[in-house]
Amino acid sequence: MKASYKKLIMFGVILTVALLLNNFILNILGNYYYMDIFLIVLLILFKMIFGFEKDRYRYTKDIIFNFLIIFLLAFTIYYIFGIFVGFVRTQNYLTFYGVTTFIIPYILMIFFREYFRSKVIIKTEGSKLMTVLACIIFILIELSLKIFNSSLDTKYNIFMFMALTLLPIISNNVAATYIAKKNGYKPNIVWFLVIGLYSVFLPFVPNDGPYIQSLIQFLFPFVLMYNVYSFYRKRQRDIPLSYAKKRTYIGVPTLAAFVFILAYFVSGFFRFHAVAVASGSMMSNIKVGDVVIVDQYADIKNLKVGQVIAYKYGKIIVVHRLVKIIKNENGNVYYTKGDANEKIDGYAIYEDMIEGVVNYKIPYIGLPTVWFNKM
DSSP: OOHHHHHHHHHHHHHHHHHHHOHHHHHHTTSHHHHHHHHHHHHHHHHHHHOOOOOOOSOHHHHHHHHHHHHHHHHHHHHHHHHHHOEEEOOOOOSHHHIIIIIHHHHHHHHHHHHHHHHHHHHHTTOHHHHHHHHHHHHHHHHHHHHTTSOOSSHHHHHHHIIIIIHHHHHHHHHHHHHHHHHOSHHHHHHHHHHHHHHHHSSEEEOOHHHHHHHHHHHHHHHHHHHHHHHHHHHHHTOOOOHHHHHHHHHHHHHHHHHHHHHHHHHTOSSEEEEEOOSSTTTTTSOTTOEEEEETTSOGGGOOTTOEEEEEETTEEEEEEEEEEEOOTTOOEEEEEOTTOSSOOSSOEEGGGEEEEEEEEESSTTHHHHHHHHO
């Protein structure tokens, strides 16, 4: 065995034991800034022991461009899915506190981690054993960020941690290690920054839940990994870029822009937003599957009997017609009724519950949303 391999194995074993057994290290790594410091220390030690070699990757720009196309396709599909399951507001990190405590340290962590990964992979010199060892080290490093924020006191919690956290971490690092071996650290930095920060710059995301998220996080790295594998196979065969693929470089961004605008519209970000009607209480004026357009900026103070309004009742949005308005000193109280119902709704509606006024409808285009939500 080469002397450099022995050093690399010793370095990996010491780091692995430290990550597994030293609670102090694991505790402090739950903070992004401490993780940044830890990675800097590792980089300094690695350079002192092994030195750094220059990266010599020919197709880095091509791989990054391919990744960006895949991201556009993935987000297009993801936000189309959101049209059916709904959207939720994201936490606002674009504040001084959010930028300094999350965004900046996260960006630094991704850069240091992936740069360190690429330098370790170069030193493996193609050895499968060394590559596997490197992958395990980076799995443990990422796991250390998650494990102390998780409750592992029951078998159920352990199972959920493995399914929702551990498996995505493993797939991320298997794919990232392969990509680093083929093309260095830059494609991985682009990948993790896009996936980690997209929700910071978008005010809403699809309401998919933790199970769908974990499935996406587990499978998506293998999509990127396969793309890199396919790219190099085509290079070996000297297959030129097809005209059809070139056209996707224009078509995919255009489609993605359209879907993002549509998603913003459905989620209520603009003045007007769409609501799919799921019940027949407004028959025959508004049918099941119709989409009504809600004007969120309508003057609530001057609503009139006979107008159709959308309001929140619990966790659902109801579209019914105003039949009574009672004015008092504390604000107006509203009562509604579905056109197909015999009785007035048995509850009062207050101004803070009203989403807006309905003036338009689009027949039947909301049927897929209704069917999906009833599954």
